[in-house]
Amino acid sequence: MNSTVTKRILAAGVVIAALGLTACSTTDTGTTAGADEPKGAVAMGFAGADITIWNDQLEIMRPIVEAAGYEFLTDDPQWDVNRQVSSWQAWINRGDVKAIAGYPVTPDAMVPVTQQAEAAGIPVFGYLIGWEGTAGTTVVDSYDGGFELAANAATELQASGAEDDLTVVIVGSRDSDFGADAMDGLIEGFTSVMPDASIVEQTATTREEGYNIAKAQMTADPESHVWLGASNDNILGVYQALIEEGVAADDPDFYLASRDATNETLDLIKIEGSIYRTSLVVPAQALAEANAKLLIDGAEGKETSDIVVPGVLVTAEDADQYYVG
Numbered sequence: 001m002n003s004t005v006t007k008r009i010l011a012a013g014v015v016i017a018a019l020g021l022t023a024c025s026t027t028d029t030g031t032t033a034g035a036d037e038p039k040g041a042v043a044m045g046f047a048g049a050d051i052t053i054w055n056d057q058l059e060i061m062r063p064i065v066e067a068a069g070y071e072f073l074t075d076d077p078q079w080d081v082n083r084q085v086s087s088w089q090a091w092i093n094r095g096d097v098k099a100i101a102g103y104p105v106t107p108d109a110m111v112p113v114t115q116q117a118e119a120a121g122i123p124v125f126g127y128l129i130g131w132e133g134t135a136g137t138t139v140v141d142s143y144d145g146g147f148e149l150a151a152n153a154a155t156e157l158q159a160s161g162a163e164d165d166l167t168v169v170i171v172g173s174r175d176s177d178f179g180a181d182a183m184d185g186l187i188e189g190f191t192s193v194m195p196d197a198s199i200v201e202q203t204a205t206t207r208e209e210g211y212n213i214a215k216a217q218m219t220a221d222p223e224s225h226v227w228l229g230a231s232n233d234n235i236l237g238v239y240q241a242l243i244e245e246g247v248a249a250d251d252p253d254f255y256l257a258s259r260d261a262t263n264e265t266l267d268l269i270k271i272e273g274s275i276y277r278t279s280l281v282v283p284a285q286a287l288a289e290a291n292a293k294l295l296i297d298g299a300e301g302k303e304t305s306d307i308v309v310p311g312v313l314v315t316a317e318d319a320d321q322y323y324v325g
Contacts, residue, residue, distance in 0.1 A: 040096040048078055053284050084102075084105050140282050151189040214227070259279070
């Protein structure tokens with residue numbers, strides 16, 4: 001492993017440890033206070049319930065939040081902005097919600113409801129994306145992460161003798177600044193090493209969408225051997241489609257990688273000679289602890305600011321370190 005990756009792993013370890021200590025400290029304090037008197041609720045609202053790493057975070061966050069003395073509220077707006085706004089308004093109107101955080105379906109649409117929360121004395125925090133009125137955000141640098149993942153992929157492919165003009169399918173979405181930055185990072189990272197590569201950009205967020213675009217792309221161009229995803233969910237769909245098309249799980253001509261990873265992703269990466277080569281993992285544990293810290297600190301009136309969580313390039317050799325649960 002090169003020194004850059006080693007430094008990133010050490011940096012991630014420091015951040016994870018620091019967040020873990022903070023969460024534990026908050027938990028210990030909250031347990032004593034919350035034993036005699038309920039402290040209210042905090043809420044985490046993602047855009048949908050079909051993203052695995054989001055569900056992993058909710059599972060990790062719940063005991064941290066509850067041990068701090070708060071009820072933990074979540075929802076599933078199913079990527080419907082009106083449903084998400086209604087859900088957040090319901091939380092505000094409950095009267096006992098002390099802080100709200102989430103990933104918005106549409107950031108601009110959350111500004112009015114964020115103003116309503118602020119008027120009610122409820123701080124609002126962003127996940128990956130901040131917008132007008134947020135008091136802090138759990139931050140991941142999507143461009144740098146995409147660039148590093150793709151540049152690493154291109155370097156490995158070049159070293160293995162891949163054609164300079166090979167087809168590279170970049171899978172993700174430009175619906176948000178975070179997603180657009182990730183797509184740009186993937187494209188520019190790959191072409192920084194292999195500038196003659198033929199880049200094909202495909203829009204997919206969920207596993208189902210990844211599956212469908214892979215089926216269509218392989219029909220249009222069976223030589224589409226390299227797939228880089230802005231999330232693990234869409235690449236897991238690509239993986240399923242390729243296997244169904246007859247691609248062997250260890251076919252050396254194929255290269256898949258993603259910006260996120262779940263336990264399922266790590267299982268695939270660990271297959272000997274796997275076509276799912278690597279992932280840039282931003283550990284769910286660290287993300288969940290950052291989210292929980294913002295919510296609890298906000299609920300208790302403490303000063304808050306962005307929390308940056310770094311990513312780590314993961315391979316079969318060190319995948320065991322990043323399992324959740």
